[in-house]
Structures are given as C-alpha cells and as structure tokens.
Amino acid sequence: MSDLEKILSLISTGKRFLITSHENPDGDAIGSMLAIGLGLEKIGKEIIYYNKDGVPLLLRFLPHSEKVISSLDDVHVGFDATFVVDCTDTSRVGVKFEDFKNRGRCGVTILIDHHQTSKPSADLYILNPSASATGMIIYSLLKTLSLRLGSGQALKITPDVAMNLYTSILVDTGSFRYSNTIPEAFEIAAELVELGASPWEISQALYESESIGKLKLLGCVLPTLEVTEDGRIASVVVNRDMFKATGTSKEDTEGFVNFPRCINGVDVAVLFREEEPSENGSRWKISLRSKGSVNVAQIGERFGGGGHERAAGCTISGTLAEAKRLLFSAIKEVLQ
Numbered sequence: 520m521s522d523l524e525k526i527l528s529l530i531s532t533g534k535r536f537l538i539t540s541h542e543n544p545d546g547d548a549i550g551s552m553l554a555i556g557l558g559l560e561k562i563g564k565e566i567i568y569y570n571k572d573g574v575p576l577l578l579r580f581l582p583h584s585e586k587v588i589s590s591l592d593d594v595h596v597g598f599d600a601t602f603v604v605d606c607t608d609t610s611r612v613g614v615k616f617e618d619f620k621n622r623g624r625c626g627v628t629i630l631i632d633h634h635q636t637s638k639p640s641a642d643l644y645i646l647n648p649s650a651s652a653t654g655m656i657i658y659s660l661l662k663t664l665s666l667r668l669g670s671g672q673a674l675k676i677t678p679d680v681a682m683n684l685y686t687s688i689l690v691d692t693g694s695f696r697y698s699n700t701i702p703e704a705f706e707i708a709a710e711l712v713e714l715g716a717s718p719w720e721i722s723q724a725l726y727e728s729e730s731i732g733k734l735k736l737l738g739c740v741l742p743t744l745e746v747t748e749d750g751r752i753a754s755v756v757v758n759r760d761m762f763k764a765t766g767t768s769k770e771d772t773e774g775f776v777n778f779p780r781c782i783n784g785v786d787v788a789v790l791f792r793e794e795e796p797s798e799n800g801s802r803w804k805i806s807l808r809s810k811g812s813v814n815v816a817q818i819g820e821r822f823g824g825g826g827h828e829r830a831a832g833c834t835i836s837g838t839l840a841e842a843k844r845l846l847f848s849a850i851k852e853v854l855q
C-alpha cells in the first residue's frame with residue numbers, strides 16, 4: 520500500500536488528529552495546518568492544532584487561527600495520527616513536540632512537505648518538492664479525500680479553507696513572483712477564489728497592515744546593509760537592541776531579507792537576526808535568499824538548517840563577525 524493510501528485509510532478510521540508545523544510559522548505553515556484540520560473537522564474528526572510559537576499577529580486574520588494552541592501541557596488525550604506540515608523534519612516542530620512524540624503520544628506521524636531537504640523522521644510521507652506551497656499538496660489531498668468519501672459526506676472546500684490555502688500559496692510564491700510559481704499554483708489559486716478566497720482581503724491583511732514599530736525597525740535595519748566587494752552577497756542585521764528601541768519582535772522582521780535581495784547584481788541575500796545570548800556571543804537566526812545561481816538550501820544544511828533552493832535558513836552561534844565569516848565563506852565557495 521502506498522503512503523497516500525495508508526494516510527487516506529488512517530483518516531477514515533481515525534477519530535482524533537494532532538496537526539502541527541515548524542517553529543516561527545509562516546503563512547504556508549499556518550494556512551496548511553488550518554486547511555487540513557478544518558477539512559477533517561467537516562467529516563467529524565476531532566482536531567488539535569499546535570504550533571510552538573502560536574500564530575503570528577500578521578496571520579491572525581486567517582479563519583479559525585484562534586484554534587491554534589502553543590502548548591501541549593494541557594493535552595492529555597492520545598491521537599490516531601499527527602500531521603506535520605510544511606516541515607523538513609519533525610524536529611523542526613520543537614523540543615516539546617519531540618518529547619511528546621517520543622512518549623508515544625502522536626500516533627502515526629505523517630509528514631506533508633514541499634522542501635528540497637526533507638529528512639526521514641516520520642512514519643508516512645507526502646512529499647512534493649515541486650509544489651509551490653505545502654497548501655497545494657493539502658488541496659489535492661482534500662480533493663482526493665472528498666472523492667473517496669463520495670457525495671454522502673460533507674468534505675468540501677469551504678470559503679474558510681479556501682482563504683487559508685490561497686494565503687499559503689500567495690506567501691510561498693512571493694505573490695506569484697518566485698521561480699517556484701508553477702502553472703498549477705495559478706490554477707489552484709483560481710479554483711480557491713471561486714470557492715470563496717478573497718485576494719484583496721488577504722493581500723490587505725498581509726501587505727497593507729504593517730505596524731508603525733515595524734517601519735521604525737526597518738529604519739534601524741537598512742543602515743546595516745553591507746555588500747561584498749564583488750557585489751554578489753548583500754546582508755542586513757537586526758539585533759536585540761533594535762527590537763527593544765522600537766518595541767518590536769522577531770515577527771516584525773518578516774520580509775526584511777527582500778531588501779538586500781532587490782539590489783541589482785546581488786546573488787545571495789542574508790538577514791542575521793539576533794536571538795538569545797549564547798556562550799560566546801548570540802544565536803543568529805539566518806535567512807538566506809538566492810536569485811538562482813546558488814542553492815541556498817545546501818548552504819543552510821551545512822549549518823544544520825535547510826529549506827528551498829532559493830529560500831532557506833539556519834542558525835549560527837557566536838559573535839556576529841564570526842557568524843558572517845563562516846556563512847560568507849560558505850557562500851563564496853559556491854559562488855566561485
């Protein structure tokens with residue numbers, strides 16, 4: 520039996536499912552979680568939605584996002600299966616979840632993902648690295664499921680599910696601009712609009728609802744711009760003092776890496792974001808973006824992270840100078 524068959528049969532026989540995704544969730548992570556969960560709720564399944572970091576403010580417009588819990592401490596029930604969506608591996612959900620899983624609380628683990636660097640960590644998989652967003656895989660799973668169930672059952676893509684899925688595709692394709700935008704992304708988006716997704720409502724919520732603090736933070740971040748001598752690597756930095764001075768948090772850095780990337784001639788853009796202090800400096804969360812000549816997923820992987828060919832990430836601990844030195848030499852090696 521294929522994994523897909525096993526998953527479909529688990530869905531029809533199971534009663535209670537846990538749905539989760541990676542830390543620092545983006546629109547694809549939350550949109551995919553909610554879409555699959557809402558679909559399964561429609562056919563009478565009991566769903567718990569968990570994300571360690573909760574739903575970022577920016578994404579709280581997503582229908583039913585208030586259902587997502589950020590702690591498993593009060594979850595005392597067991598699950599028939601756990602869906603881990605938009606994650607290269609289950610460890611990206613966080614240590615509390617790993618612990619929960621290791622205590623046998625998750626049931627069968629199912630990883631649904633579209634990253635290049637997915638690693639074995641679950642029992643069953645639906646992987647499609649050519650899908651523009653995990654939401655596209657979820658859409659096709661929900662369609663397959665509704666066909667299987669037949670017309671007697673109520674699984675249909677409601678406007679709420681459509682809103683979540685449209686958002687997941689919009690976000691992961693950079694509003695249909697990135698190279699991962701395949702024809703199917705437009706086809707599914709069109710179907711989702713027919714099913715009730717509102718492009719204007721979603722783009723207004725995502726792109727026209729910034730806080731004043733975020734713009735002030737951007738004002739602190741842009742002067743840190745550095746471009747290497749050959750003009751091919753550009754980076755910006757956001758440190759904890761900037762967050763403090765502007766009353767902002769890491770969520771407010773969403774999209775900042777696009778500023779160094781938009782420079783003519785730049786191949787790789789980097790955002791260094793300071794997290795908690797480490798032994799000899801800080802933990803630096805790194806966002807990597809490529810315009811095509813470098814596979815940044817491989818660079819992320821070299822530092823224990825991963826992602827997509829053109830958008831990836833990792834974490835390096837140490838001083839900023841050290842983190843820059845390590846990362847830039849890895850990028851330069853590939854640029855040669």
Ligand code: 5GP
Nearest residue numbers: 607806807824825826827830831832833834
């Ligand atoms: P972002 O820079 O927007 O945080 O992440 C870009 C892409 O890289 C996302 O698809 C994200 O899932 C992936 N990514 C970011 N950081 C990490 C990491 O530390 N490990 C892995 N495996 N993927 C990451």
Ligand code: MN
Nearest residue numbers: 547605653691
């Ligand atoms: Mn994604």
